[in-house]
Amino acid sequence: MFSLSQLEDAARIVHGSFPGTPQYAWPLLAERCDAEVWVKHENHTPTGAFKIRGGLTYVERLRRERPNITGIISATRGNHGQSLAWAGRRHGVAVTIVVPRGNSPEKNAAMRAFGASLIEHGEDFEAAREEAARLAERNGLEFAPSFAPDLVRGVATYSLELFRGAPPLDALYVPIGLGSGICGAIITRDLLGLRTEIIGVQSTGADCYARSLASGRIVVMNRSDTLADGMAVRQPDATAFEIIRRGVSRIVSVTDEEIGSAMRAYWTDTHNLVEGAGAAPLAALLRDRREMRGKRVALVVSGGNIDLALFRQWITD
Secondary structure (H helix, E strand, C coil), X not given: CCCHHHHHHHHHHHHCCCCCCCEEECHHHHHHHCCEEEEEEHHHCCCCECXXXXXXXXXXXXXXXXXXXXXXXXXXXXXXXXHXXXXXXXXXXXXXXXXXXXXXXXXXXXXHXXXXXXXXXXXXXXXXXXXXXXXXXXXXXXXXXXXXXXXXXXXXXXXXHHHHHCCCCCEEEEECCCCHHHHHHHHHHHHCCCCCEEEEEEXXXXXXXXXXXXXXXXXXXXXXXXXXXXXXXXXXXXXXXXXHHXXXXXXXXXXXXXXXXXXXXXXXXXXCCCCHHHHHHHHHHHHCHHHHCCCEEEEEECECCCCHHHHHHHHHC
C-alpha cells in the first residue's frame, strides 16, 4: 500500500501540524498486567484521537492534486469527522459530515467547532455513509471514505513513532473499527522488519472482523451493539480484511463490561481519560494476562473522545 519513504513523507506532513504523541511505560499498568506495558497516547492529538493523522494526509494530497476542489463529504461517528474538519480548515477545504441520529452531542459539537457542516441521517454509521455517498454525487463533492490508502498511510505514522520510540515490543494490541489503525500497524511493522505480534481487538457486539477471520471470508452483521462507538462497525472493508487476515496473529473480542473496567484502570493508573475503543486493547491484555506475563507489550489508546455522561455510566457501573 505504501513504502517506508512514503510513510516517512506522511510523518513529515503530520508533524508539520503537531509533534506526534508520546509513548509511555506506566508502572501501575505493569503491576496490573504482570508485563511491561507501553501506551501509545493518541488521545493526546489536537483532536483527541488518531484519525487526525489520516485526515491531514488525505486532505493535503487532495488539495495539492486538485487545488480547485469545492469540498469533501464523509460519514462518521466522530473521530474521522473531526480529523477531516481539522485538516480541511488547515488546508482551506470545506467539509460536510453526515452522522447518524442520536450521535454523541459532544463529538457533534467538536466537529462543528473545527469547521464542519453537520447533517444527521439514519440510525447507524452504515446509513449515514450511504447518505454521504448520495449527497457527494448530487452536489459534486469529494466523498472521503473511512478507509483509503491515504488514511492508512497517515494513521500508520503513530505506529512508526511507537516502534521507533519504544524498546523492541513482543506484542501490540490495536482496536479495530473499520481497520485503518491496525492495517497501518501491520504494514509499518513489516516495513521495519520487526517481529512484533499484532493482536486486533473488537467488541463482542461488533465483531465482524473476528467472525470474518474465523470463517475465512467477509461476514456482514445485521447490527452493531456496543457503547464503544469507535468500534461500532458491522461490515468489514475488503482491503482492510485482507491486510488483517495476513498480518494479525489473532483478534480478541471483549465485552463492554471489560472495556469499562479497562477505562477505570486507565483513569486510576495513568489519570488519562480514554474512550471505549481506546480502552479495548487494555481489556484484551487483561484477559491475556497469563499468556503475556513478563513480556513487553504496547497498547494503542486510539482516542479520548467520550461524552461525560457515558464516561460516568461506564465508570460507575
